[in-house]
Structures are given as C-alpha cells and as structure tokens.
Amino acid sequence: MTTILGVDPGLTRLGVGVINHGPGRSVSLVHVDVYRTPPADEPAARVGALFRQLEKALDEFAPDIVALERVFAQHNVRTVMGTAQISGVVLALAHARSIPVSLRTPSEVKAAVTGYGRASKAQVGTMVKSILGLDEIPQPADAADALALAITEAWRGLGPQASAPEAGATPAQQAWRAAEAKARQPRLKG
Amino acid sequence: MTTILGVDPGLTRLGVGVINHGPGRSVSLVHVDVYRTPPADEPAARVGALFRQLEKALDEFAPDIVALERVFAQHNVRTVMGTAQISGVVLALAHARSIPVSLRTPSEVKAAVTGYGRASKAQVGTMVKSILGLDEIPQPADAADALALAITEAWRGLGPQASAPEAGATPAQQAWRAAEAKARQPRLKG
Numbered sequence: 223m224t225t226i227l228g229v230d231p232g233l234t235r236l237g238v239g240v241i242n243h244g245p246g247r248s249v250s251l252v253h254v255d256v257y258r259t260p261p262a263d264e265p266a267a268r269v270g271a272l273f274r275q276l277e278k279a280l281d282e283f284a285p286d287i288v289a290l291e292r293v294f295a296q297h298n299v300r301t302v303m304g305t306a307q308i309s310g311v312v313l314a315l316a317h318a319r320s321i322p323v324s325l326r327t328p329s330e331v332k333a334a335v336t337g338y339g340r341a342s343k344a345q346v347g348t349m350v351k352s353i354l355g356l357d358e359i360p361q362p363a364d365a366a367d368a369l370a371l372a373i374t375e376a377w378r379g380l381g382p383q384a385s386a387p388e389a390g391a392t393p394a395q396q397a398w399r400a401a402e403a404k405a406r407q408p409r410l411k412g
Numbered sequence: 413m414t415t416i417l418g419v420d421p422g423l424t425r426l427g428v429g430v431i432n433h434g435p436g437r438s439v440s441l442v443h444v445d446v447y448r449t450p451p452a453d454e455p456a457a458r459v460g461a462l463f464r465q466l467e468k469a470l471d472e473f474a475p476d477i478v479a480l481e482r483v484f485a486q487h488n489v490r491t492v493m494g495t496a497q498i499s500g501v502v503l504a505l506a507h508a509r510s511i512p513v514s515l516r517t518p519s520e521v522k523a524a525v526t527g528y529g530r531a532s533k534a535q536v537g538t539m540v541k542s543i544l545g546l547d548e549i550p551q552p553a554d555a556a557d558a559l560a561l562a563i564t565e566a567w568r569g570l571g572p573q574a575s576a577p578e579a580g581a582t583p584a585q586q587a588w589r590a591a592e593a594k595a596r597q598p599r600l601k602g
Contacts, residue, residue, distance in 0.1 A: 265515070269500050270507025293493060303483060303496045310459050310497025311504050317460025325455070 225252065227285035228372030229276075229312050230364045231293065233268050233304030234261055237364030238276075240283045241354070243376035251354045253283060254365050265304070273311050280315055288316045289375035291367070292325040326374050331367070334374035346370050415442065417475035418561030419466075419502050420554045421483065423458050423494030424451055427554030428466075430473045431544070433566035441544045443473060444555050455494070463501050470505055478506045479565035481557070482515040516564050521557070524564035536560050 230237035259268035420427035449458035519529040
C-alpha cells in the first residue's frame, strides 16, 4: 500500500489530502485539511506558518509520494507568487525527507478524476466524494482538489517532472521499466 | 553592529551577500557566494539543494535581518516561478529562526546604492565594489546584487513588507517613529 499526500498550494488557503492506494484503483481517505493564513499578515509569517504545518503533516503521515499542483505564471497573476512560494516550500520539505514530488497540472487532475480535462470544481468535488466513498463533498474546494491530486497520482503513477531520469524514455520503455519494477517489488504490504 | 544577509533569489544562480553594518553608513563585507543548481535537475532537487545551502548560511552567519529581492509576476515569466519558489524557502527558513525578512524592489536597491533607480548591473557592481572597499567587482552579477540588497537594508532600515504594523503609517509618522526608536536605542554597541 502507498500513502499519497496531495497539496493544493496557496497562501490564503492550502489544501492537504492524504489517501492510501491499495491494489489496482482502490483508494481510501486518510486525512484532509485546509490550512489558512490571514492575508493581512506579512509574507514571511504566512509562509512560515504553512511551512510548520506542512512539516508536521509530512512527519505525521510519512507519505511515499507528494502530489503537488503545478503552478503556471500565466494564471492569476495576483495570487501566483504566493502559490509559487508555497510550492517551493513543499518541494524543499519533501526533498529533505527524500519523498519524491510529482507535479500535476489542473487539467490532468480533472481528466483523471472526472474523465474531462475542463471539468468544473463542482464535478471534481462530486467525483472525489464518490471515489473515496465519503458522505459529503470535502469543503472548501481546496480540500477536494488536494484529494483529487492524490487520486490522480494513485491512478497515473509518478508524474514526469518528478522522475527526471526517465524523462528521455519512450512510453513503451517506461511501461517496460514499470513492469520490471513491479515484478521486483516484494508484495508484503497491501 | 548589525549583520545583514542579502539574497538575490534564483534557481540557476542564487546570490548570497553578508555584511556588517556599523554606525551611520559604515558597512563591511563578511561573505559573498553564489549557489548554483543544474537546470537539467528536477525542481525538487534544485529547490532542496538551495534549501540546505540557505539553511547553512543562516546558521553560520546568524544575520539580524534578511534582505530579499521582491519578485514580480510580470517580469521574466519563464524564470519567475523558480525565483518565487526560492523566495518562499527564504521566507520560511528565516521565519523559523525568527529573523525578520525585508523585501526590496530592484529599483529601490539601484536607487540606494547608485542614486538612480534605473541604473545598470555594471553601475550597481561598481558601487558595491566602492562602498565595501573591494579589489574587484563581485562576480557574477547575482553576487553583487545580493550585497547591494544588504547595503540597501543597512541604509534604509527595515523594509515596509517586513514591518506590517507600520503599513498604514504616513511617511511623516514613519519618520517620527524612526526618530523615536533611535532616541530610545541604547548606544552600547557599534
């Protein structure tokens, strides 16, 4: 079994979703939370507070992999800098713990959980609820998005950005290596 | 005496400049370095490596304040995300050590060290060499820029972003408070 921690980065609201990934497509909820910092606080205090909370989450849930939303400079220019700052903190904290980080685009996540790359927030939330067998759609959207990132990671495997040595491999080579790795893997857990 | 650590953030080259600030405008070089990461490496490895080097520098030089270049989303869209990620790491590491971070714009730095907000890199380098009494202009430009950030901080005091409670004060109020603070300050050191 693999534990995956998804992060929907942001300064005002940061979503964290932890799932366990069993055999095949089976996934289950471990934890979900949204960390908030007041926009009126100074940047260092906001980033610092989220740093401590992320550190705590990584130590508590000890994920095998972190799935992080890839941030683009083109979107939401006003909020993108804070989002990128937090992404840097996630990358640094995960790397310090030797946890691989997989970067996923929003459209990739939407496609993975709803089958449609331009799905709405509501559709993503509904599918997250259904996939994880929850009673309610996780709220706010940042919580559902963090879980959707983790589910995407479970179903699609390690993203291209995190697996740099594989970057030059063709899909067939990648499939071969994955099959090889699977054959070598002891099936003691899960 | 105050120790100031300036950071010119970047993924490919990150400048770190440390100075001591004595009475008045007297400043002296303590340390200057440029950390590099290979563009071919994965983002987490690059951010992670800089995280460790920054951590080491903060612990070694124990600055009283960090002066960090303020990053704008408008400029250099291709490199701005990595720069913002590193800024987040600097903010988080400084905050964890209770070191205030002052954010300075490039034009503010240019104006402080050359008297002209649109000065060239070469002019900034020349002034840094002259102000700190160095034999050579620090190379590459990231090294000179990090020192220029530290000098700006020394001469202009804590930047507006770092001193959130002062944000609403008029320039006159700020000047009054600065004069008050100066009058109260015991002149035991420097």
